[in-house]
Amino acid sequence: MGKGYVPPDTGSKENNEYWGYIDAQIECEIFGVICPGMISEAYEMAKFFTKVTNDDYAVEAAAFYAAMFSCAFFESDVSLIVRTALTKVPKNSLT
16 A cells, blocks of 8 residues: 555555465454354455455465364354355355
């Protein structure tokens, strides 16, 4: 932002050499917490937020974590939580 970019350009590969770092994945769980059981909403909110600092598969990974947190409010089976969250991730994603 100090160079004049605004989100989502601040997280793009073209403008941010750190686009693949894990900052978004560290912070995105909050969207799962504020959207308990609303997996799609948590996933989409996390994607929107993470584009401030990240791009591409780093965004998908962060959104995946948010979806897992959201699902975990009403599901205790870890395998099912992971499988459910993966339904939101594009099939061609590296996540």
